[in-house]
Amino acid sequence: MEPSTATAALTDDVGFLLSRASGNFVRVSNAALLSHGLRVRSYSVLLLACAADDGISQRDLAAMLGLDPSQVVLLVDELAESGLVERRPSDTDRRTKMVVATAAWRQVRAVAVEDVASVVTAQLSELTSTEQYLLRDLLSRLALGTSSPPPG
Numbered sequence: 521m522e523p524s525t526a527t528a529a530l531t532d533d534v535g536f537l538l539s540r541a542s543g544n545f546v547r548v549s550n551a552a553l554l555s556h557g558l559r560v561r562s563y564s565v566l567l568l569a570c571a572a573d574d575g576i577s578q579r580d581l582a583a584m585l586g587l588d589p590s591q592v593v594l595l596v597d598e599l600a601e602s603g604l605v606e607r608r609p610s611d612t613d614r615r616t617k618m619v620v621a622t623a624a625w626r627q628v629r630a631v632a633v634e635d636v637a638s639v640v641t642a643q644l645s646e647l648t649s650t651e652q653y654l655l656r657d658l659l660s661r662l663a664l665g666t667s668s669p670p671p672g
Contacts, residue, residue, distance in 0.1 A: 545643055552635040556628055557602065561585070563632065565595050566625050569605050575618030577610065604628075 530536050549560050558566070564585055568576050578596060582589040596619050599605040604625040610616035621629075644652050660666050 545640065548639040548643060549636050552639045553632060556632045556635070558632065561587070561591075562595050562599055563636070565592070565599060565619065566604060566621060566629070567633075569619045569621040570626065570629060574611070575608060575620035577616050577618055579616070581619060599625075 546560050549563070553559060553563050556563075565581055568581060568584060576584075578589060578592050581587075581596070582592045585592065587595075596605060596607065599619075600607060603622060605619050605621055607617040608620050610618050644655070647655065
């Protein structure tokens with residue numbers, strides 16, 4: 521098979537393209553997070569824990585991240601050992617533990633977010649701002665069933 525034929529076969533495969541693009545973003549994001557002792561999955565847990573003042577349940581983390589609950593338990597264990605999150609009992613359900621970001625993570629957060637944003641911006645540099653908006657909107661709809669407000 522000639523390279524152009526092989527390339528055409530892959531560029532027609534949306535699943536391949538999404539997987540390849542995701543792999544590229546994860547790779548550069550992991551490199552940007554390395555100095556913070558994080559990887560994309562743990563970073564995602566921390567962002568979600570920070571977004572909720574009272575924390576977020578491990579069950580909700582698993583659902584939001586599309587991970588098996590056992591994977592989330594391991595991620596939270598690692599983050600708790602690092603002092604970036606803590607588990608607290610839920611105010612409404614004593615069986616549920618809430619994952620809450622610590623002050624240590626909140627101090628690191630701004631720099632980590634900036635580092636990731638920088639590499640994502642570089643990855644998206646071939647796209648116009650309108651194309652970037654459309655990409656985010658389409659991916660949000662596919663991944664989360666939501667739509668982004670238009671830039672304004």
